[in-house]
Amino acid sequence: MSARLEAAVPDSRLRVTIDRPPSSAASYVLYWMIAARRTHHSFGLQRAAAWAHELRKPLLVLEPLRAGHRWAADRHHVFVLQGMADHARRLETVGVRYLPYVEPRPGAGKGLLAALAERAAVVVTDDFPAYFLPRMLDAAARRLPTRLEVIDGNGLLPIRSTDRVFSRAHSFRAHLQRELPEHLARLPSPDPLAGHELGRARVPREVLRRWPMATARELRAPERLAAALPIDHAPAPVALAGGERAGAARLARFLDEGLARYPEQRNHPDEDAGSGLSPYLHYGHVSVHQVLFELAAREDWSPAQLGPPQGGAREGSWGTSEAAEAFLDELVTWRELGINYCTHRDDADRFEGLPAWARATMAEHACDPRPELYDLGALEAARTRDPLWNAAQRQLLREGRIHNYLRMLWGKRIYEWSSGGEEAMARMIALNDRWAMDGRDPNSYSGIAWVLGRYDRAWGPERPIFGKLRYMSSANTRRKLRLRDYLARYGEAP
């Protein structure tokens, strides 16, 4: 194994799930792009390119988009398709063959990966710990005829570098403060395809006949393509453009114009000072390493400036500006806390996965009278008697997002209006995964579980319905936050 291949990905990010030697008679190296949907800052693509170089074989990139999963819907499809258009352009420029497969009906793509893998020396793919991807990776590991490597580029901390499941942000932050310096010494290259000159992979005609790829023209009209598919059309496409180019532009704008306001204004819906990066991070159009690179360039920062471990305290560990530190705490501590849970437990989206004290307090208050009991349809249609909650739900329906602070309130009120925690959890997941552009993510399940006590502590005084769960109310939220413009924009039509 050459130094280039060894250096491509740290061992802590590499899982060989089918351990066979690469076949020298094969036609290409296959990169199966399923989570890190980008052509830059990608350990997966970097590993695949290094294998291609090692074996002197062309690289083939397959990016599938399935029709048959539970929440397949227009707005998500369009976002991913916009990313595929970027990849087609970029990979064409560097001479790498790219196969954008858009499944025309559930199950139609079955057999495509195996057919391509038959001619592959190695298959390299992305690790991702949520939604249907872990099951899909397990199935591939049982069936493929070739070497299969699963590469983790999810976070700054490799997801399998510890078996420990962290129950609080504080202990996880302390762990990060101790462990990150080692992992920040090995970052992915901004351009994993630099210097790649191995020719175009040849794909048998019968494969392309049976599984036709999306054309450049189809990718240029993603709304039309999605509308023709048997998926959920109610979540209509949103104004937010998907793809690595749109993601990079949003990141640059946030760092230039938004970051300085972030600590002071993030909580106020009228200021809307969040980065808006979560959909790009979810689909892999933006990588957390890329965010760190860009932030470091603007702050003139390097990992050498990391402060000493602070025992889990929030301030002082990054050695960046205060604003960057506040942002990094969300991006790294909170985001990777949810990734940590999903990696090691399979109950992230289940009531049984909540802490015992939270389940007990909800059980004790299960019979408390609720102020209202709405059904899922009323919630989904934003038809409650709480104008602030309705406004948040309308933002979700229209834009596929809810302002960060209001998202917590949104969840707390769903709990209050449901028969118990189990029903509340199922409803939050259904609404969030169906409508939110960043849904189906480890963060989705950690955010929803947070509403019901995960990563939190028991609070007093004990209250009706909530028991010891942290309480939030619309009245308090209205008092604390600047909301006038938000309510004007998403409030009831006059």
Ligand SMILES: Cc1cc2nc3c(=O)[nH]c(=O)nc-3n(C[C@H](O)[C@H](O)[C@H](O)COP(=O)(O)OP(=O)(O)OC[C@H]3O[C@@H](n4cnc5c(N)ncnc54)[C@H](O)[C@@H]3O)c2cc1C
């Ligand atoms: C009920 C509920 C549901 C949620 N569902 C999702 C979801 O489906 N997908 C999702 O990505 N986040 C979810 N969150 C977490 C949080 O609301 C969003 O990550 C954040 O609002 C995204 O906006 P932003 O990109 O502007 O965040 P910024 O404030 O700019 O933060 C930067 C990044 O840090 C991460 N981050 C920020 N806040 C949190 C948090 N509280 N927990 C974990 N990571 C965080 C995200 O990756 C985010 O993109 C949920 C929270 C709650 C309370």
